[in-house]
Amino acid sequence: MKKNTQNSDFQHIGNKLLDWYKENARDLPFRQTKDPYKIWICEIVFQQTRISQGLNHYNNFIRRFPDVQTLADAEEDEVILYWKGLGYYSRAINVHKASQQIMNDYNGVFPSQYEDILKLKGVGKYTAAAISSICFEGKIPAVDGNFYRVLSRVFADNFDISNSRAFNYFSALAEMIMPQNVGDFNQAMMDLGSEICKPKNPLCHECPLQEDCLAFSMNKTSEFPVKTKKIKTEDLHLKYYFVHRNGRFLIRQRKDDFIWKKLFEFPDSISEKLEPFSKGTKTISHKLTHKNLTIEVVDVEVTSEAVWNEFVTQNQYIITDLEASHEKSFPKPLENYIQNQK
DNA sequence: CAGACGTGGTG
DNA sequence: TCACCAAGTCT
Incomplete structure (x- = not known):
C-alpha cells in the first residue's frame, strides 16, 4: 500500500x-x-x-x-x-x-x-x-x-x-x-x-x-517494445462439399479441438454415389494468425432425392437453408460462401 | 510453457 | 502485397 x-x-x-x-x-x-x-x-x-x-x-x-x-x-x-x-x-x-x-x-x-x-x-x-x-x-x-x-x-x-x-x-x-x-x-x-x-x-x-x-x-x-519471437505460419489445405438440393444444404458441427471448435461446417467427404452430382469447385484463401488456409469447396447439387436422403441419413448431417443458416455460427470463409449463394 | 486460437485493420 | 498487430487465455 x-x-x-x-x-x-x-x-x-x-x-x-x-x-x-x-x-x-x-x-x-x-x-x-x-x-x-x-x-x-x-x-x-x-x-x-x-x-x-x-x-x-x-x-x-x-x-x-x-x-x-x-x-x-x-x-x-x-x-x-x-x-x-x-x-x-x-x-x-x-x-x-x-x-x-x-x-x-x-x-x-x-x-x-x-x-x-x-x-x-x-x-x-x-x-x-x-x-x-x-x-x-x-x-x-x-x-x-x-x-x-x-x-x-x-x-x-x-x-x-x-x-x-x-x-x-x-x-x-x-x-x-x-x-x-x-x-x-x-x-x-x-x-x-x-x-x-x-x-x-x-x-x-x-x-x-x-x-x-x-x-x-x-x-x-x-x-519499443522489443519482441523477438516471430509468428510462423504454415499452409493448410481444407476441402469441403457444398451438398445441396432445392435450396437446402448440409452442415455439421465441429467437435474436435482444432480451429473453429463447435462452429458449423460443410461435409468434408462425400459418397461415391454423390460424385456424379459434382459441378464446379471454388477455391478460397483465408489467413489466420498461424495458418494460411486454402479452402476448396466443391458444389454438389443432388438431383436425386433417394441419393440425398441416403447420404443425409447415413452421415447424420443437419439440413439447413439460407434463411435458417443465420441461426448457426460458421467460420468466416464458410459464412461468406453461404452468403454468396444468394 | 511455447504454441494454438480468428478476424480485420494498417503501413 | 503481406507481416505485424489488437483490452489474452488455455493447454
Missing part, C-alpha cells in the same frame, strides 16, 4: 495519465457502468480485438444476455451464435461456462475478490485485474499489450515482451507509476495505448507523458 503513496519517483507519471484521462476518455458503452457482468463481457470481447471490430458484438450480446442468469440459462450454441464473426470462439464457450460457475459457486452474485474472479473460465490475470480494479476498487494493474508498449517506451526498457516473464516484469513497472485510482489508471493506459501510444506512428506530440518518455527523448519510439 505504502509504495503507492510515497517513495515513488515515478508516480507523477500515473497522475498525469489520470489527468489526461479525465479530459480524453473515450465515450464507450461500458464506461458508464460498474456492473461487473458488463465489464467482464466487455473485457472478454475486446481481448485481441479492436473496439471498432467488437462494439456491435458487445452491444448485441448484452442486449440478448443482460445478466449472469440469462447467460447461464442460454444454450451454448446461441452464445456461440452471438460470437459469430468475432473470432477466438473459445471465449464464447468460456463465458457461458463461467456464468454457470457464478450461478453455482457464488449464488449468481459476481465474485468481488481477485482470486475468485481469476477462477472463472476464460478469465486470466489481465481480465481479473481489470474487473477487480474497475468494479471493486482492486489495486492491481491490468497489464496488457498497451502496458507493454507504453511502459517499454516511457522507460526505454528493452525487456523482451515475448518472454513469458514479461507479465510479471511489466506489472512491477506499472506499480511504480500506479496512482490510487487503479480502475481509471488501467483504463487510461488502454486509451493512451490505442489512441496515442500506438504501435506504429505514435502521436507523441499529443502525449501527456512526452516529457517523461525516454524513448521519445532518444527519438527511438519505434524500437
